[in-house]
Every structure is written in C-alpha cells, then in structure tokens.
Amino acid sequence: MQSRYDFSGLDLLRAFALISVFLFHLFPQRFPGGFLGVSMFFVLSGFLTTVRHSDIAIRDIASFYFRKLTGTFLPALLIVTASCGLTRILVPSAAFGLRGDFLSIAGGFYNIRQIQQSQNYFAQIGGGSPFLHLWTLSVEMQFLLAFPWIAVILREAGRKDHEAALWIFAVITGVSGMLMPLLELFGAGDSFLYYSTVTRIFPLLLGMLAGYYYQSGNALGRKLHRLLFGNLPAMILTSVISSVLVLEALLHVRGQSLWTELLWINLSCIGCALLVLAEGERNGNTVIGRELFKKIRSLSLDLYLWQYPVIFLCSRLLGVSVWSAAAEVIVTVLLTAAGRWFVRTQRGLLRQNAADRKSEMRVSRKAELRISRKLEK
Numbered sequence: 001m002q003s004r005y006d007f008s009g010l011d012l013l014r015a016f017a018l019i020s021v022f023l024f025h026l027f028p029q030r031f032p033g034g035f036l037g038v039s040m041f042f043v044l045s046g047f048l049t050t051v052r053h054s055d056i057a058i059r060d061i062a063s064f065y066f067r068k069l070t071g072t073f074l075p076a077l078l079i080v081t082a083s084c085g086l087t088r089i090l091v092p093s094a095a096f097g098l099r100g101d102f103l104s105i106a107g108g109f110y111n112i113r114q115i116q117q118s119q120n121y122f123a124q125i126g127g128g129s130p131f132l133h134l135w136t137l138s139v140e141m142q143f144l145l146a147f148p149w150i151a152v153i154l155r156e157a158g159r160k161d162h163e164a165a166l167w168i169f170a171v172i173t174g175v176s177g178m179l180m181p182l183l184e185l186f187g188a189g190d191s192f193l194y195y196s197t198v199t200r201i202f203p204l205l206l207g208m209l210a211g212y213y214y215q216s217g218n219a220l221g222r223k224l225h226r227l228l229f230g231n232l233p234a235m236i237l238t239s240v241i242s243s244v245l246v247l248e249a250l251l252h253v254r255g256q257s258l259w260t261e262l263l264w265i266n267l268s269c270i271g272c273a274l275l276v277l278a279e280g281e282r283n284g285n286t287v288i289g290r291e292l293f294k295k296i297r298s299l300s301l302d303l304y305l306w307q308y309p310v311i312f313l314c315s316r317l318l319g320v321s322v323w324s325a326a327a328e329v330i331v332t333v334l335l336t337a338a339g340r341w342f343v344r345t346q347r348g349l350l351r352q353n354a355a356d357r358k359s360e361m362r363v364s365r366k367a368e369l370r371i372s373r374k375l376e377k
Contacts, residue, residue: 010044010279011297013272017041018300020250025133025311026325028122033250035121036268038136039203040246043272045140046207051214054151061148068144073108076137076305079339080105083130083309091316094130101131108141110134111195118191130312133304135195142197143204154212166212173209177202177269181262203269210273239278245271302336310335 017040024034056064084102088095104113114121114135119128121135157165180199183192193199249268253261310332318324 010048010276013040013275013279014044014297014300017044018303021133021304022307022329025308026328033253036246036249036253036265039265039269040272041136042139042200042203043207043210043269043276045143046204046209047211047214047273047276048207049144049147050151050208050211053147054211054215055155056148056151058148058152064148065145072301073137073141075301076134077106079302079305079309080131080134083306086309086313087130090313094312094316097129101129105131105134105137108138108145110138111136111197111200112138114195115189115191118189119195120190121194130309132312133308139197139200139204143201147208150208162216166209166216169205169212170209173202173205176205177266180265184262202266203272206269206273207276210277214277238274242271242274242278246275299336299340302339303332306335306339307332 017037020031020034020037020040022034023031024037028034053064080102084095084098087098100113101110104110110131119132121132154165154169157168179202180193183199245267249264249271253264253268307328311328314324314328314331318327
C-alpha cells in the first residue's frame with residue numbers, strides 16, 4: 001500500500017522537531033524545551049502511518065511489520081552496532097552496560113529498561129549511555145506493533161457508524177492525554193512518567209486522530225474542516241494559534257511545576273497536530289516544502305540516530321565547549337552522509353548484480369535455443 005498523498009509541507013515540521021532535539025542534546029541549559037521535538041515526531045508518525053495504512057487488512061499485517069522492520073529498525077540496529085564499536089574503541093570506560101542496551105533496543109523495550117534502572121532523562125544528558133535517546137525508538141516500535149490491529153478494529157466499528165467510532169476514538173485519545181498527570185498524582189516515578197509507553201501514547205493517538213479526521217468525509221469531518229480550514233483567514237488563524245502553542249511550550253515547559261510542564265507538553269502536541277492538519281490541507285501546495293527540508297526529511301532518521309552517540313563520545317574526548325559542539329554537528333553530518341553513501345552503493349551493486357544475472361540468463365536461454373534448433377535440423 002503506497003501513500004496517496006503528498007505531504008512535502010510537513011518536512012519543515014520534521015526539520016524543526018529534529019533541530020529542537022539536536023539543540024537540546026547539545027545545549028540542554030540554553031534550549032531546555034527542545035526535548036518536545038520528540039512529541040512532535042510522535043504526532044507526525046501517528047498521522048503519516050494512519051493516512052498511509054488506515055485501510056490495512058489482516059492479511060497485510062505481516063508485510064506491514066516486515067516493511068517497518070527493514071525500513072526503520074534494521075538501519076537503527078546497524079547504527080547502534082557501529083556506535084557500540086566506536087564507544088569500546090574510543091571510550092572503553094563508557095562501554096559498561098552496552099550489551100544490555102543493545103539487546104533491549106533490538107527487542108523494542110529499551111524504554112522499559114530505562115524505567116527499571118530508574119533513569120532520569122534530564123540528569124543523564126551528556127552522561128549515562130550513548131543510546132539515551134533511543135527510548136523513542138522502542139515506543140515507536142510498540143506503537144507500530146499495535147497500529148494495524150487498532151486500524152482494523154476502527155474500520156470494522158466504522159462500518160456501522162463511522163462518526164460514532166471517531167468520537168469514541170477521540171475520547172480515548174483525550175483520556176490518554178490525562179494519564180501522565182494522573183499517574184504523577186498517584187505517585188508514579190519520574191522515569192515511568194517520562195519513558196513509559198502508557199504516558200507517551202497521547203501524541204501517537206493524537207496523530208492517528210488527525211489522520212482519520214483528514215480522511216473523514218462524514219458530517220463531523222466537514223464541520224471541523226469548515227471551522228479550522230474553511231477559508232484562508234480560518235487556515236491562517238489555525239496555523240498561528242498552533243504555532244504559538246508549540247513555541248510557547250518550547251519556551252516555558254522547563255522550570256515550572258510538574259503539572260505546568262505536563263500541560264505544556266500536551267498543548268505542544270495539540271499545536272503540532274493542528275499544524276500537521278493545516279499542511280495536510282494544502283497537500284503539497286505549500287511554500288515551506290523546500291528542497292533543504294526534503295533533504296532533512298530523507299536523512300532525519302539517520303541524523304536522529306547518530307546525533308546523541310556522537311555528542312556522547314565527543315563530550316568525553318573533547319570536553320564541553322562551542323568547538324566540541326561544532327565538531328559534534330560536523331561528525332554527525334559526515335557519518336550520516338557516509339552511511340547514506342554506503343547504502344546507496346550497496347543497493348546499486350545489488351541491482352547491478354541482479355541485472356547481470358538476468359542478462360546472463362537471457363544469453364544462456366538464447367544459446368540453448370540455438371543448440372536445440374541445430375539438433376532438430
């Protein structure tokens with residue numbers, strides 16, 4: 001199943017989220033709200049997965065898993081393996097625990113490992129493990145494992161009453177947004193609040209809800225469309241309000257009470273979902289889908305996977321300074337480019353080998369035909 005939509009306008013949002021996380025890892029004191037880029041990634045993931053695969057059938061689930069595994073998680077494991085090797089060579093003292101990290105990342109439960117170890121994400125920045133950021137990959141993997149079944153259930157429920165099914169899903173999404181503050185109220189630990197899939201499901205479900213709304217042709221969908229994007233002023237107002245929500249969250253999420261921080265996290269997710277819908281309405285007819293952002297889109301996964309291991313290693317080898325940060329950016333870009341070049345080269349060789357084998361088979365068949373004709377004569 002291929003995408004039927006052009007979402008080049010979302011490249012700016014993806015780039016903004018990636019740069020926010022990168023700056024937070026480089027300068028956690030100067031960009032304390034940059035970690036919200038992770039929530040933006042989740043919203044984008046939920047939205048794009050839904051609009052591309054909401055019609056998935058049970059018979060297609062195995063192929064869906066295979067594509068996601070080979071397209072996302074296999075490259076991630078290759079980068080994690082390379083990072084483990086670099087850490088053991090360059091900073092042997094920091095290699096303790098890498099085996100457990102690797103196994104939990106490969107198994108898709110690294111966020112659970114972080115909870116079991118009572119890791120505080122913000123206290124661990126610049127220390128701990130070179131894979132501190134990859135808890136997001138585990139949450140993503142767990143979401144993708146559940147997504148096809150959620151989509152099948154919603155489609156079957158929608159056969160009877162599509163609008164009621166969307167309302168029920170919207171209520172479930174809203175409840176999921178309250179889980180983090182409620183669990184904090186009942187004494188859940190900081191590591192559980194930050195890393196748990198339960199508390200992180202809200203932006204993913206919100207992205208799914210935005211995706212279903214985007215595809216919806218029922219009365220509810222039309223009413224929301226007229227309200228949010230019915231004309232140019234409405235679209236501009238929606239875009240401005242959602243942008244303000246995201247930017248205000250980035251500025252105010254840290255240094256407040258925990259409940260205030262949790263509120264800003266949810267508001268940033270809502271703002272991102274509205275921006276996603278605003279760009280989706282334009283369906284590629286947008287001025288922000290520039291080539292630079294498209295390039296960042298194509299490299300975003302590799303950049304995200306490489307950036308923290310590079311920061312981790314450079315901070316130990318070079319210390320913490322502006323020059324170290326510059327080196328971290330350069331090395332991250334170079335490793336990403338080298339990885340992409342290697343992948344393209346290997347794919348090219350595989351295609352060439354396949355083409356050569358087909359050519360040899362054609363030549364062999366022609367030779368066999370000539371020989372058989374001679375024998376017949």
